[in-house]
Amino acid sequence: xxxxxxxxxxxxxDRLSYRDTVVHRLDPRAKVVATLLFVVVVVSxxxxxxxxxxxxxxxxxLIGALGGIPAGFIAKKVVAVSPFxxxxxxxxxxxxxxxxxxAPGVAVSAGWVSFASxxxxxxxxxxxxxxxxxxxxxxxICRGLRRLGLPALFVSQLxxxxxxxxxxxxxxxxxxxxxxMRSFGKGSTGVRVFVRIVGTLFLRTVERAERIYGAMLARxxxxxxxxxxxxxxxxxxxxxxxxxxxxxALCRFVPVPQRIGSLLQGLAG
Amino acid sequence: MHMADALLSPAVGGTFWAGTxxxxxxxxxxxxxxxxxxxxxxxxxxxxxxFTSQMxxxxxxxxxxSGHLGGGMILAALLGPHAAFLVMSSVLTVQALFFADGGLxxxxxxxxxxxxxxxxxxxxLIYKPLAGDGRSARRVLLASMAGGIVGLQMGAFSxxxxxxxxxxxxxxxxxxxxxxxxxxLAIGIVEGFVTAGVIGYVRASRPEILDGAASSAPLAAGxxxxxxxxxxxxxxxxxxxxxxxxASAHPDGLERxxxxxxxxxxxxGRGHGIPAALKSVQERTAFLPGYGFKPAAGAPKEKKQEIPxxxxxxxxxxxxxxxxxxxxxxxxxxxxxxxxxLRGKDAA
Numbered sequence: 001x002x003x004x005x006x007x008x009x010x011x012x013x014d015r016l017s018y019r020d021t022v023v024h025r026l027d028p029r030a031k032v033v034a035t036l037l038f039v040v041v042v043v044s045x046x047x048x049x050x051x052x053x054x055x056x057x058x059x060x061x062l063i064g065a066l067g068g069i070p071a072g073f074i075a076k077k078v079v080a081v082s083p084f085x086x087x088x089x090x091x092x093x094x095x096x097x098x099x100x101x102x103a104p105g106v107a108v109s110a111g112w113v114s115f116a117s118x119x120x121x122x123x124x125x126x127x128x129x130x131x132x133x134x135x136x137x138x139x140x141i142c143r144g145l146r147r148l149g150l151p152a153l154f155v156s157q158l159x160x161x162x163x164x165x166x167x168x169x170x171x172x173x174x175x176x177x178x179x180x181m182r183s184f185g186k187g188s189t190g191v192r193v194f195v196r197i198v199g200t201l202f203l204r205t206v207e208r209a210e211r212i213y214g215a216m217l218a219r220x221x222x223x224x225x226x227x228x229x230x231x232x233x234x235x236x237x238x239x240x241x242x243x244x245x246x247x248x249a250l251c252r253f254v255p256v257p258q259r260i261g262s263l264l265q266g267l268a269g
Numbered sequence: 270m271h272m273a274d275a276l277l278s279p280a281v282g283g284t285f286w287a288g289t290x291x292x293x294x295x296x297x298x299x300x301x302x303x304x305x306x307x308x309x310x311x312x313x314x315x316x317x318x319x320f321t322s323q324m325x326x327x328x329x330x331x332x333x334x335s336g337h338l339g340g341g342m343i344l345a346a347l348l349g350p351h352a353a354f355l356v357m358s359s360v361l362t363v364q365a366l367f368f369a370d371g372g373l374x375x376x377x378x379x380x381x382x383x384x385x386x387x388x389x390x391x392x393x394l395i396y397k398p399l400a401g402d403g404r405s406a407r408r409v410l411l412a413s414m415a416g417g418i419v420g421l422q423m424g425a426f427s428x429x430x431x432x433x434x435x436x437x438x439x440x441x442x443x444x445x446x447x448x449x450x451x452x453x454l455a456i457g458i459v460e461g462f463v464t465a466g467v468i469g470y471v472r473a474s475r476p477e478i479l480d481g482a483a484s485s486a487p488l489a490a491g492x493x494x495x496x497x498x499x500x501x502x503x504x505x506x507x508x509x510x511x512x513x514x515x516a517s518a519h520p521d522g523l524e525r526x527x528x529x530x531x532x533x534x535x536x537x538g539r540g541h542g543i544p545a546a547l548k549s550v551q552e553r554t555a556f557l558p559g560y561g562f563k564p565a566a567g568a569p570k571e572k573k574q575e576i577p578x579x580x581x582x583x584x585x586x587x588x589x590x591x592x593x594x595x596x597x598x599x600x601x602x603x604x605x606x607x608x609x610x611l612r613g614k615d616a617a
Binding site: 003006007009010013035036039040042043044047050051054055057058061062064065066068071077078081084085088089091092094095096102103104111114117118119121122125126128129130132133138141150151152153154156157158159160161162163164165167168169171172176191192194195196197198199201202203205206208209212213216256257258259260261262264265 | 290318363
């Protein structure tokens, strides 16, 4: 991923997260908890399960649709990070040759089924994580994490990192652009140049940190970043978490697609 | 080498989350006890620095492929282990959210693999003793190399263990380890080189930063040793917990992979063959007591027992399942489309 592409990706997610929709208005805690629950339930399925995972697509699809998040954008990001899971999973069809019938007359090796299961789980968990950040501002997530009990120091660390990220990336983009112009389109140069770039970037970073620190001291900084907001959970947040949890439980313990399928077959027959 | 949600079981992911959260709490407590309020913004900006440097690619010498910085070693050398660990955790958290590197459940594993090993194992045990006061460029280079390599080797091995313990893939332990470790050896060497290079560059141009970082964060040997012991105890608990869960709930996965390493000769991807020497080392070190490498003669019998473990799907139910699956998927995306269409009308 090029620096510019990565940067514009972060920027786009950041802008999306400040929209005002039903999903965006939910309390960050409710969304964090529901998303974690979703991920855990999805990965808890056994490795040959594909069909029972399908109803879970409703969650990211609904969040994305209600939150007004462009589906193509999320899909592209999911594909972009898939190589490791695909690389590890692709060995299943090669190594697990036992055949299994997936439909009358159609048999594949069990490895393909478990590979498909990995891919479905991958698409579900990654899109849920991306939709969380696309529908919740990063400071909002940090406030939520603080309320959920993470140490104040760590949460301040997250907030600081995020605040200076954009500044630093723009600085790095200038340096990298200069390097690319001097390397005649080779894209990237060797480690030695990289060390210089990172060293320069580091020195600029520290100088910036010193100025920031001075400015913060002048504004009464005493080591933490207190928030003035006192957010209480609203009934809508509770309803959201309960509804999501109930849906996950239903789909986890009842094989919904199989039930619907046999019902349909029963009607047809 | 980011671990991915889809390859994890909830037990493994949850255990590593617990270990990671515990370490974040511990590091925060240790750090805030002697925190100079100057460190907080410095840590934040350094987090942004590592995040940014990771997005700059460079060519790995001799291979033509491109690499990027891990950062754990540099941070530990500049900030000390506790602050470095918190910065690394924050970098990985932001990456998990914005780049979906791995996912949310795997974040615990990723912080563990890329944060704990460099900060609490490689730094105090290898970097610190080798680098000494950090004034000799050669010693810093040696220390960074050794530290970078060990940290990444442990991290890569950890990815292998987490994947196999979760039992979602069929990849045999030996094959997977043989794929992961050499790749990360190369990455570790580059990491060490870059770490030493940046530290040398900083020492040449702004030496007071390094001296300041070292003095504001006292790094007595005693503290480091205790961290390491705590780290190892935590590791033992995690490994024990994960293994015992594994043994009771899912007897296939790992046992099967282990059996396949020794039992079947014609594994694709194993064509190059595992050197006998390596195998005997594996046997001697017996990394998983109780899951000993089975003799090849026992393998066929194992295989027969495996067959019932696969859910016996008869064609009738599987057809209705397929019909239902397609329908459910269509309904899910249909609802999404309808909501979008309605909202679009509202907006217009």
